[in-house]
Amino acid sequence: MARTASLSGFPEWLPQERLVELHVLDTLRKTFELHGFSSIETRAVETVGQLLRKGEIDKEVYGLSRLQDDEAPDASTLDKHDPHALALHFDLTVPFARYVVENAGYLAFPFRRYQIQKVWRGERPQEGRAREFTQADIDVVGDGELPFRYDVEIALVIAEALSALPIPDFRLRINNRKLAEGFYRGIGLTDTAGVLRSIDKLEKIGAAKVAELLKSELGASDEQAALALQLASIRTEDTSFVAQVRALGVSDDLLEEGLSELEQVIEAAVHRAPGKVIADLSIARGLDYYTGTVVETVLVGHEQLGSICSGGRYDALASKGNRTFPGVGLSIGVTRLVSRILSQELATASRSVPTAVLVALNDDQSWSAAQDVAAQLRGRGIATEVAAKAEKFGKQIKFADRRGIPFVWFTDDDGKHQVKDIRSGEQVDADPASWAPSAEDLHVRVTTT
Amino acid sequence: MARTASLSGFPEWLPQERLVELHVLDTLRKTFELHGFSSIETRAVETVGQLLRKGEIDKEVYGLSRLQDDEAPDASTLDKHDPHALALHFDLTVPFARYVVENAGYLAFPFRRYQIQKVWRGERPQEGRAREFTQADIDVVGDGELPFRYDVEIALVIAEALSALPIPDFRLRINNRKLAEGFYRGIGLTDTAGVLRSIDKLEKIGAAKVAELLKSELGASDEQAALALQLASIRTEDTSFVAQVRALGVSDDLLEEGLSELEQVIEAAVHRAPGKVIADLSIARGLDYYTGTVVETVLVGHEQLGSICSGGRYDALASKGNRTFPGVGLSIGVTRLVSRILSQELATASRSVPTAVLVALNDDQSWSAAQDVAAQLRGRGIATEVAAKAEKFGKQIKFADRRGIPFVWFTDDDGKHQVKDIRSGEQVDADPASWAPSAEDLHVRVTTT
Incomplete structure (x- = not known):
C-alpha cells in the first residue's frame, strides 16, 4: 500500500x-x-534572524526566495546574513x-x-x-x-x-x-x-x-x-x-x-x-x-x-x-x-471513501429525485453520493463497489425505495426520511489490525 | 481584534x-x-518544472534553497532553469x-x-x-x-x-x-x-x-x-x-x-x-x-x-x-x-477556550482527587482543566474568568461536589458522574453577530 x-x-x-x-x-x-x-x-515561515536567535541552527533549513525576482533572471538568491530573509520553520x-x-x-x-x-x-x-x-x-x-x-x-x-x-x-x-x-x-x-x-x-x-x-x-x-x-x-x-x-x-x-x-x-x-x-x-x-x-x-x-x-x-x-x-x-x-x-x-x-450510500439512477430524468433522496440522508448525517449516469444497475453497483461504498439506494418508477448492502447482497425496503446504516457503517472507522 | x-x-x-x-x-x-x-x-512543494508545465506562471512563486548549503557560505541560490529545483505551491x-x-x-x-x-x-x-x-x-x-x-x-x-x-x-x-x-x-x-x-x-x-x-x-x-x-x-x-x-x-x-x-x-x-x-x-x-x-x-x-x-x-x-x-x-x-x-x-x-470546566483545588494535596473529577467529566466529552495551584477560591474563579471558562467545580473536604456558573454566580450540587453543562455550553459555538 x-x-x-x-x-x-x-x-x-x-x-x-x-x-x-x-x-x-x-x-x-x-x-x-x-x-x-x-x-x-503559526505561519510556515520565520525570519532567518528569528531561527538563529538561539545561536547556531543544528537543523537543516529551507530558505525562501522569490522566483520572479526581476533583478536576478537566472537564479534567485537568498542572503544568509540578512536577518529579514525568510525560511520555512523546522519545528x-x-x-x-x-x-x-x-x-x-x-x-x-x-x-x-x-x-x-x-x-x-x-x-x-x-x-x-x-x-x-x-x-x-x-x-x-x-x-x-x-x-x-x-x-x-x-x-x-x-x-x-x-x-x-x-x-x-x-x-x-x-x-x-x-x-x-x-x-x-x-x-x-x-x-x-x-x-x-x-x-x-x-x-x-x-x-x-x-x-x-x-x-x-x-x-x-x-x-x-x-x-x-x-x-x-x-x-x-x-x-x-x-x-x-x-x-x-x-x-x-x-x-x-x-x-x-x-x-x-x-x-x-x-x-x-x-x-x-x-x-x-x-x-x-x-x-x-x-x-x-x-x-x-x-x-x-x-x-x-x-x-x-x-x-x-x-x-x-x-x-x-x-x-x-x-x-x-x-x-x-x-x-x-x-x-x-x-x-x-x-x-x-473500514472503507476507502467517506460515502456510505450511492443513490442509483433509474433513468437520466431521475437525477433530481435522486438528489432529493440524497439531501434527506445527508440531513441526517449520512454521507451520500448520487450516480452521474443512469447505467445498468449492475454497473452502478459495480461503481459503488469499486469506490468502497457499502450501500446502494434504488427508487423505482412508483417511488418505492429500497437499499442494498452490496457486501451481503441484502436488499430491503427503506424510507429516506428514517433509514440509517448501522453505527458501524455510518462513518469511516479506523481500527488496529 | x-x-x-x-x-x-x-x-x-x-x-x-x-x-x-x-x-x-x-x-x-x-x-x-x-x-x-x-x-x-499534497506536499507543500512542487518542482519548478511541474509548476512551469503549462508555460509561464502568472503567480508569484517562492523558490526553496538549503540554507546550510556548504558550497555557498554567504548566499543560498536557486537555479531558476533547473526543473528539479523546489518551490512552494501557489494553488x-x-x-x-x-x-x-x-x-x-x-x-x-x-x-x-x-x-x-x-x-x-x-x-x-x-x-x-x-x-x-x-x-x-x-x-x-x-x-x-x-x-x-x-x-x-x-x-x-x-x-x-x-x-x-x-x-x-x-x-x-x-x-x-x-x-x-x-x-x-x-x-x-x-x-x-x-x-x-x-x-x-x-x-x-x-x-x-x-x-x-x-x-x-x-x-x-x-x-x-x-x-x-x-x-x-x-x-x-x-x-x-x-x-x-x-x-x-x-x-x-x-x-x-x-x-x-x-x-x-x-x-x-x-x-x-x-x-x-x-x-x-x-x-x-x-x-x-x-x-x-x-x-x-x-x-x-x-x-x-x-x-x-x-x-x-x-x-x-x-x-x-x-x-x-x-x-x-x-x-x-x-x-x-x-x-x-x-x-x-x-x-x-461563544468563549475563547475549549475548556468548559475548571476544577478548583481545596489544597495542594487535592490535585489528584481533582484529576479524578476531571477524568470523569472528560470521559463524558466535557473539556476540563484542573487548577495548578490551591490559591484562594476567589483567585481560582478569577483565573477561570480571565481564560473564559464558564464553570468552576468545587469539592469540599467531605467529598461534596458543587459547580458554579461564574457568569450567573449560580452554584449547585453536582455529581461528576452525571453533571453536564447545557448543550449550548458543552462546546465552543461560533455564531454570526
Whole structure:
C-alpha cells in the first residue's frame, strides 16, 4: 500500500491512507481540547534572524526566495546574513515562542495551546529522511513562573492521547535535567552539558565508548565515568529509581530537586497511566535547551523508529525584555507514526471513501429525485453520493463497489425505495426520511489490525 | 481584534480567532464529506518544472534553497532553469493534477476529493496582499470523460457549504466558456481568448474602455464590440438568460452547447439553492485554462473583497500519455473569508477556550482527587482543566474568568461536589458522574453577530 514518494522525503498518502492520518489528527485534537488546550497555527515561515536567535541552527533549513525576482533572471538568491530573509520553520517550538512574545498582551497565562502543522527540514535527499512532516505539539507556557504540576499534566495528557491512537504499545521515557546535572556536579564533573552530550550517544555507541569520551573529552576519572554510566543505567517503572540514585551516594541540591520532580511525574503516572511511563535516567536530549523534565517516547517493538514524541521543560521558552516565559511541552511526530502504521498495516480504515450510500439512477430524468433522496440522508448525517449516469444497475453497483461504498439506494418508477448492502447482497425496503446504516457503517472507522 | 501581522502578508490568529477559523474549516470538511469527497493533502512543494508545465506562471512563486548549503557560505541560490529545483505551491490545482497522474492506478474514477491546505505567493510585500493563505478546494476528476452533471453538482455542493458558514449572503456568478467563445466566434471574433481577457477587465475599467480594447487590440468593429458587451451585460437569477442571448441573433454550435450547459446548472440551482446562484455572462476568468463552466463568488455587501470562491471545468486537468483527466472544481479562499469575518466581527466564538470546566483545588494535596473529577467529566466529552495551584477560591474563579471558562467545580473536604456558573454566580450540587453543562455550553459555538 505505502508507495514510494515521487519526491524523496515528501510523503503523500492515498485517500484511504489519508483516512488513517485524519483519524490520528482528529483523535489528538479531541484529546487536547478535552484537556483545555487551545488551537493555534503559526505561519510556515520565520525570519532567518528569528531561527538563529538561539545561536547556531543544528537543523537543516529551507530558505525562501522569490522566483520572479526581476533583478536576478537566472537564479534567485537568498542572503544568509540578512536577518529579514525568510525560511520555512523546522519545528513548532521556535514559532510558538515568537508567537507568545508577540501576542503576550492578548493571551491569558498559563497559556495552553496545541499546534498541529507541517514542518520542513532541508535534509540531504540521500539520507532518505523526511523533509516535510507533521508535528502535533502541546505546550503550557507561563508568564514569569509556571508551576511544576504542568510537567506532570503534560506527560499524562500525552499518554492519554497516544493511548487513543491505533498504534502499538508505547513507553514515555522520562528523565530530569536537574537530576542529571546535579549528579554530575556532585561527582565533580562540571561541564554538565558536555556529559549530557556524551550520555546522549549511549544508544548509538554503547557504554564503553561513552566512558572513553567522558575520559578523553571531559577529563573524567574512571570512577566518575563509571558513576555517570551507572546513573544512566537506571530505569524503573515506579519511583524506586529514587532509592537507586541515592544508593550511588552522591549529594547535591540540584540533584535532590530533580529527584523530587521526577518522582512527582512517575508517581502520578503509575496511578493514572499505568505501564505507559518509565523513569529512564539515560534520556539526555543532548542538543536541546531543556532545564528540567525531558521526555522521549518509543513504540514497543518499533524502538529502531526512534522517538515518536519528545520534549520537556524550558525555564525560558521565550523572553521579552526582563519578562520570561517558562514552558513545558511535548511534540508528537505524526508523520513518523502514520508512516509506520501504513507501512506495517497496523491499522486500516473500514472503507476507502467517506460515502456510505450511492443513490442509483433509474433513468437520466431521475437525477433530481435522486438528489432529493440524497439531501434527506445527508440531513441526517449520512454521507451520500448520487450516480452521474443512469447505467445498468449492475454497473452502478459495480461503481459503488469499486469506490468502497457499502450501500446502494434504488427508487423505482412508483417511488418505492429500497437499499442494498452490496457486501451481503441484502436488499430491503427503506424510507429516506428514517433509514440509517448501522453505527458501524455510518462513518469511516479506523481500527488496529 | 484583528491585529497587524508581524510579517506583512502572513496573517496569524489569536486563539479565539482561530476558533472561528476552525469552525469554518470543520464546516467545510463536514459538508464535503457528506457529499462523498475524500480528503487528500499534497506536499507543500512542487518542482519548478511541474509548476512551469503549462508555460509561464502568472503567480508569484517562492523558490526553496538549503540554507546550510556548504558550497555557498554567504548566499543560498536557486537555479531558476533547473526543473528539479523546489518551490512552494501557489494553488492546489497544479499539485492535484500531478497527484492524479502519479496515483491514477490507485484511484477510483470519477475521483472526488477535497483538499484544504495553505498556499504561498511571493507577492511584493508593499502590495499588502496575503503571501500565505488557506484554500479549500473540491474537484471531481474523470478518466477520459466526466459527465457534465458534475458541474451542476459541484456548484450545489459549494452553495451548500457556503450557506453553512457564518458569513453574509453570497452569490455564485456562473458563466460558460463555450457559450462565450461560441458567441464571439458567431459574431466573427476569432481570437476568443483575447476577447475573454478584455471582458475580464470589465469590472476594473468599465464598458467603454473594454470596447476600445476590443477594437484596438482585436480589430473588432463597433457592432462586434457592442454585441460582446451586450452578452457580458446579461445577468439573470433564472434560465431567462437563454432567451436574452438568443435575442442577440447569433448562431453557433458551441454557443448552443454552452447555453444548454449553463441552463442545466441554473435550473438545478433555482430549485436547490434558490437565490444563491446567478447566470452572469460577464464572468470570464481570463488567464485560466477553463473550457466550460466558470464560477466566481461574491459576498453581498462585500463585493470589493473580490471573489471568495472560483473555479470551473477543465477538459484536461491533467494528462498522462494519451490518457486525459477532465475535471471540474471550485476553490474557496478560506483566509480571505476568515479575515473578513474577524475584521468586521461578522461572527464570534461563544468563549475563547475549549475548556468548559475548571476544577478548583481545596489544597495542594487535592490535585489528584481533582484529576479524578476531571477524568470523569472528560470521559463524558466535557473539556476540563484542573487548577495548578490551591490559591484562594476567589483567585481560582478569577483565573477561570480571565481564560473564559464558564464553570468552576468545587469539592469540599467531605467529598461534596458543587459547580458554579461564574457568569450567573449560580452554584449547585453536582455529581461528576452525571453533571453536564447545557448543550449550548458543552462546546465552543461560533455564531454570526
